[in-house]
Amino acid sequence: MSRISCKDYRSGSLEEKGSLRIVKETLFRLLLVAAAITSVFIVMGIFVSLLLGSWKSINEFGLNFIWSSTWNPAAKTFGALPFVIGTVSTSFLALLISIPFSFASAIYLSLYLKNGWFSGLLKFSVELLAGIPSIIYGFWGLFVLVPIVRSFEIKLGFIPYGVGILTASVILAVMIIPFASSMAAEVIKLVPQDLKEAGFAMGATRFEVIKNIVIPYAQGGIFSGILLAFGRAFGETMAVTMVIGNSNAIPKNIFSPSNSMASVIANEFTEARGDLYLSSLIEIGLLLFAISFIVNAIGNRIMKKMDVKK
Numbered sequence: 001m002s003r004i005s006c007k008d009y010r011s012g013s014l015e016e017k018g019s020l021r022i023v024k025e026t027l028f029r030l031l032l033v034a035a036a037i038t039s040v041f042i043v044m045g046i047f048v049s050l051l052l053g054s055w056k057s058i059n060e061f062g063l064n065f066i067w068s069s070t071w072n073p074a075a076k077t078f079g080a081l082p083f084v085i086g087t088v089s090t091s092f093l094a095l096l097i098s099i100p101f102s103f104a105s106a107i108y109l110s111l112y113l114k115n116g117w118f119s120g121l122l123k124f125s126v127e128l129l130a131g132i133p134s135i136i137y138g139f140w141g142l143f144v145l146v147p148i149v150r151s152f153e154i155k156l157g158f159i160p161y162g163v164g165i166l167t168a169s170v171i172l173a174v175m176i177i178p179f180a181s182s183m184a185a186e187v188i189k190l191v192p193q194d195l196k197e198a199g200f201a202m203g204a205t206r207f208e209v210i211k212n213i214v215i216p217y218a219q220g221g222i223f224s225g226i227l228l229a230f231g232r233a234f235g236e237t238m239a240v241t242m243v244i245g246n247s248n249a250i251p252k253n254i255f256s257p258s259n260s261m262a263s264v265i266a267n268e269f270t271e272a273r274g275d276l277y278l279s280s281l282i283e284i285g286l287l288l289f290a291i292s293f294i295v296n297a298i299g300n301r302i303m304k305k306m307d308v309k310k
Contacts, residue, residue, distance in 0.1 A: 054283030094172035138242030183225025
């Protein structure tokens with residue numbers, strides 16, 4: 001019988017362990033690739049299903065569907081322009097309202113008040129806003145915000161609807177504050193301490209350090225948080241449906257009742273009678289999908305330019 005030396009046994013054991021590690025690494029890499037490909041197929045599947053479902057409306061109206069302002073199911077005439085305007089106006093106005101609060105809370109919690117019970121309470125309160133169901137925001141808007149906006153409209157001489165673009169924008173602004181704030185706070189914390197200390201050593205104030213060092217360094221992450229918040233506002237349904245007024249006409253001002261693409265689908269999808277009516281609602285969903293894709297693509301392009309400049 002041949003004897004196996006201790007050295008041969010150890011080398012064989014090491015070879016087995018090495019091959020096992022290679023197999024595990026290969027399986028893990030294949031799993032990641034499969035997950036990435038699955039995500040792509042899911043997005044493509046959503047797009048194809050929306051395209052097929054809206055094909056009858058596309059053939060019937062063409063590009064006129066986007067520019068037409070008439071939505072009349074009885075006459076089988078459908079146009080999505082009022083809903084596009086309502087969605088874009090509420091989302092951008094909500095973003096403008098929320099950015100100062102999100103940015104201020106992120107800077108305060110990450111640079112001024114890092115530790116302590118009060119800091120923990122503020123962080124918990126901001127994060128809690130993201131966990132509140134949208135239907136609760138809708139009820140709060142109906143019973144609290146609508147009367148306030150109505151009294152404000154009376155003082156300014158507008159028709160006191162109470163509901164409308166401004167009310168929906170304020171609700172959305174409150175809802176998206178945690179997304180932009182949390183992302184910005186985490187990115188600001190990643191700014192190297194050496195850079196901030198170098199600024200202080202040169203005699204800069206805290207405001208100058210934030211303005212000239214922290215914000216330029218973290219601008220890509222801050223913009224990512226803003227983009228995430230915008231996407232959250234763009235597709236919100238229930239809270240907006242309850243306070244936007246659900247009017248199919250083009251709004252005249254920010255106090256006017258309106259409708260968003262998501263809210264009109266939620267309101268009318270179960271009542272849609274006829275293939276053309278249903279197909280038109282699905283085309284609105286396709287349009288919402290396309291606009292969201294375009295906005296995200298533009299945002300990613302801007303972030304890449306920010307990284308190059310940095």
